[in-house]
Amino acid sequence: MTSISSSVMHSSALPLALHDVRQVRDIELAAASELGVSGYCLMQRAGEALLCALRERWPDRRSLTILCGGGNNGGDGYALALLARQAGFTLHVYALAAPESLRGEALQAYQAWTAAGGQTTPFVDIAPPETDALIVDALFGAGLNRPLSGDYAAAADWINRARRPVLAVDAPSGLQADTGAALGDAVRADVTLTFIGLKPGLLTGVAADYCGEIAYSNLGLPAEWLARFTPFARRWIKHPLPPRARAAHKGHFGHVLVIGGNLGFSGAARMAAEAALRSGAGLVSVATRAVHAPLLNLGRPELMCHAVETAADLKPLLEAATVVVIGPGLGQDAWANALYHETIKVNKVCVFDADALNLLAAHTNYAQRRILTPHPGEAGRLLHKTAAQVNQDRYAAAAQLQKRYGGVVVLKGAGTLLAAENELWTAVFGNPGMASGGMGDVLAGIIGGLLAQGLEPLAAAGQGVAVHGEAADRAAARLGERGLLAGDLFVELPVCLRSGE
DSSP states (O other), X not given: OHHHHHTEEOGGGOOSEEOOHHHHHHHHHHIIIIIOOOHXXXXXXXXXXXXXXXXXXXXXXXXXXXXXXXXXXXXXXXXXXXXXXXXXXXXXXXXXXXXXXXXXXXXXXXXXXXXXXXXXXXXXXOOOOOTTEEEEEESSGGGOOSOOOHHHHHHHHHHHHHOSOEEEESSOTTBOXXXXXXXXXXXXXXXXXXXXXBOGGGGSGGGHHHHOEEEEEOTTOOHHHHTTSOOSEEEOOOOOXXXXXXXXXXXXXXXXXXXXXXXTOHHHHHHHHHHHHHTTOSEEEEEEOTXXXXXXXXXXXXXXXEEOOSHHXXXXXXXXXXXXXXXXXXXXXXXXXHHHHHHTTSOOEEEEOTHHHHHHHHSOOOOSXXXXXXXXXXXXXXXXXXXXXXXXXXXXXXXXXXXXXXXXEEEOSSSEEEEETTEEEEEOOOOGGGXXXXXXXHHHHHHHHHHHTTOOHHHHHHHHHHHHXXXXXXXXXXXXXXXXXXXXXXXXXXXXXXXXX
């Protein structure tokens, strides 16, 4: 029991490697053949880990209502029930599948439960939960690939209406554990304890609305042994930047050129430019409409603002720049098209955001020296899909974008994804207060500023997402999430970029 208890890790210490459901099944088979750890042994360990997680999160609760499905997820529920009964919990165990339909390890777990005197009630006879009850969702877990239906859909609805704390076993039933898409009705858990591999779908898309706190247990499998298995994706963590030399000057930290700010949209270019400055770029210029140029730096005089009406006006600014951020407030008219096509001629690392992505969708080309930062709507246009289709499998969409357009792709949203060549990363930072205009402009500027300081594109993208989210969290802690503005992040950025300086 002690080893399993110590193997339960919470959000601050989750593994970096993410494994999809197929990979976890392969690991389970390898555990049996190489380590002599049977599937039933893993199920018993899952029961131990679940009991440890319950005791840790809700130490004063002594009543459990466990809903068990007909597969191995249900078997985990029966394994938990046996241990909880031995520990003195009051138990109500409901079966969604008839005992005679159970097979393999799930049947073994059910038989061990009943042999110990445990009682099981058919779901159709379910009663209201006790006032202090904890509910355990052991209906389907990570293996589900179709919407819940029949009694399973009714059980998920019952759990959600019960308004009691919920622990989901491996994944909330109804959530696709590989993609993060909700397959119709899905259980909304307070804690999700996932096993062996941290499932990629628990960290992106709508999963945040269903998983609650994510905990993980390797079920006693050696970490060094698990490290042999190539992950589906990895979790991005923030890395410290190197300290600056004491004799550094602005020329050491690059020159960012922000191109955008069409008529009526000067604010987007201004926010991206200030974010690049706040992220540590040595110099930041803005190429914008002539009417905006004398006004943009009134509130931020450190910006160098240039009136650009033709591609010829832009050319010398492109030559002087280290990094280009194109798209914030750019528009898609003749002016925007002229600046876009002039930009893609130069061999400079670029960040494509907002309307630059829409222009790229209309004029498809492939290039490695750029970072694309689409939200799902923009990603859909780039892939000729709807935003809803993108969100059905965000990992697949990010990989498809990278393969089609090259470079590094930052697919924004809850659980932002990063795609580089043959690499997928999940960057879980930030809060719902970021759902407001201008946040994407700030992110594009941050990434541009980090590129200008010498970070490679993937590192700049990942670090940019991390710093952006951390700054938003700090601002939300100070101001609250509702009504949070993109400009509220600026004062937090230098703090979030502190290193060993």
